[in-house]
Structures are given as structure tokens and as C-alpha cells.
Amino acid sequence: MLTDREAGLRPGLVLIHGGYHMARCWAPTVAELQRQAPDVPVLAVDLPGRGDSPADLGSVTVGSCVDRVVGQIDAAGLGEVVVVGHSLGGLTVPGVAARLGAARVARLVFIATLVPPEGTSAVQLIPWPPLRWYMARLLPPGRSRRPPPRAAARLGFCNGMTRQQRELVYDQLCPEATNLFHEPADRAQMPASVPRTWILPRRDRACPPRYQRRYLDNLGGVDEVIEIDTCHDVMVSEPATLAAILAERCRPGRAARVDAQG
Numbered sequence: 001m002l003t004d005r006e007a008g009l010r011p012g013l014v015l016i017h018g019g020y021h022m023a024r025c026w027a028p029t030v031a032e033l034q035r036q037a038p039d040v041p042v043l044a045v046d047l048p049g050r051g052d053s054p055a056d057l058g059s060v061t062v063g064s065c066v067d068r069v070v071g072q073i074d075a076a077g078l079g080e081v082v083v084v085g086h087s088l089g090g091l092t093v094p095g096v097a098a099r100l101g102a103a104r105v106a107r108l109v110f111i112a113t114l115v116p117p118e119g120t121s122a123v124q125l126i127p128w129p130p131l132r133w134y135m136a137r138l139l140p141p142g143r144s145r146r147p148p149p150r151a152a153a154r155l156g157f158c159n160g161m162t163r164q165q166r167e168l169v170y171d172q173l174c175p176e177a178t179n180l181f182h183e184p185a186d187r188a189q190m191p192a193s194v195p196r197t198w199i200l201p202r203r204d205r206a207c208p209p210r211y212q213r214r215y216l217d218n219l220g221g222v223d224e225v226i227e228i229d230t231c232h233d234v235m236v237s238e239p240a241t242l243a244a245i246l247a248e249r250c251r252p253g254r255a256a257r258v259d260a261q262g
Helices: 023-036 062-075 087-091 093-100 129-138 150-156 163-172 209-218 239-248 257-261
Strands: 012-016 042-045 081-086 105-111 196-201 224-228
Touching (some): 012 023, 012 093, 023 042, 042 062, 081 087, 081 093, 093 105, 150 163, 196 209, 196 239, 224 239
Parallel strands (some): 012 042, 012 081, 081 105, 105 196
16 A cells, blocks of 8 residues: 555644644634645644643643644544644654654654753753743743733734734633653654754744754754744744745655655
8 A cells, every 4th residue: 555655645734832822823824724725634733731632731741742642643544744843842743753753754844943952951941040040940840830921922922913813822822731841852763864844933032043043953953944024923923924834845745855865
């Protein structure tokens, strides 16, 4: 039997939200994908403890996030996939790729993601020691942390958005699992042969571009960097642009190009 890749079918698109967000944040981009590329299956996953995935946030780990994503991919009957992670969701992407393997993962897409050096945590990315000390105590492991207030979310996630776009972001903000900020990064099993794309919002305040460039180096490099002149929550602020980028990377033969050359 031919694989999806061999048959020239478009891979499914798996969307993993970031911290304090849920799957609904992808709604504008999903709507655009359905308009621009209706033949691409799209799966926006709620990580444990939010949306349609109830769980005790104090017990949520990167491993349980990986379990949730892989379980939803299999339940949806998806074969080959392009896996997309936004912000804190980038911590889950390597584990998903490792679990599914290069035969099923056509491409990884990182959108303004946190990528700590191997063996270190997201909290340890904070460069100023006093702030790092403060954040480690504000986000103790084994707890949940309430979402940021609207003023902070507007500053960090929504700069430049319309009022309607901001309201969409505010409406889906939710508490976050603090374990995710403390777990050491483990990318040892992430398939090196899977192509990688980095989408860099140039006006990002939550994850400024100068830090993102360090993070993509921590990842070991990527095949391409695509810059968009927008804020952190690009899936809400520029859904048509993001959808076009993602749809193109699901084009038959495009996602696996690096594998074929290698």
C-alpha cells in the first residue's frame, strides 16, 4: 500500500497552541485554510487542562501534552502530518515528532516558539537573574497559573490588532500548567531529517525577534525563516497570510523536499 507521501496526498496540518491559549485561538486561521486549501485536513488540538481536554493542570507535563496530540492525530485518522507549534506549544513539537517518526512527519513549523538549550527549561531562558528568580517562584512546579489580565495580554500578544481580534484572544485565555515552564528540554529523539520552518513575527513583544533567533539556533537551525510584520498571536492578527504559508508547506512534494534531497 502506498503511503500518503508516495501517493502525492497533502499531509494533514496539526496546530498546537501556546501558553495560556486553547485550540480556539486558531479559529481565524482554520477558517482561512478551509477557504484557501479545502483539501488539507486541519486539526487544532486542545492540550490537557483546557477546552475539550479536561485535566488537572498541576499534573500536566510535556509528556502528557505529547500523548494528547498524538492521540488526537490517530483518532482523526491522519497519516502524514505537518506539525505546527506556537510559543510554549513548541515544547511539545519535538516529542510529537519523535513519537510519530520521520515517516509520518513531513515538516515541523515553529511560530515564535520557546526553545531552551537541550537539558534546560523555559524559565532558564530568562536572561536577567533577578527576573528569572522571580518567575521561578511565581510559577512553582505542580501548580496552575491564572491567565494574564487583559492589559498584559494586549501588550504581549495583541499589539497592532483590531478590537475584534483582541476580543477573540481575550475570550479564549485560560490557566496554564506551571510544570511546562520547568521541564528540561529533550530533543534527542526528534528526527533530524524532518524539514523545519520558523515563522518569526517581527513586532512580537512576548517573544522578541532577537530572542527567537537565539531559539532557532538552540533548535539546531531550520531550513527557512519566514518573517511576518505582526504581533505574537499571528494566527489571529494575520490569518490569511499564515494560512497561505501553512497551506504551501502542505503541498505534495514540498513538505518532504529536504528528505528527498538527503
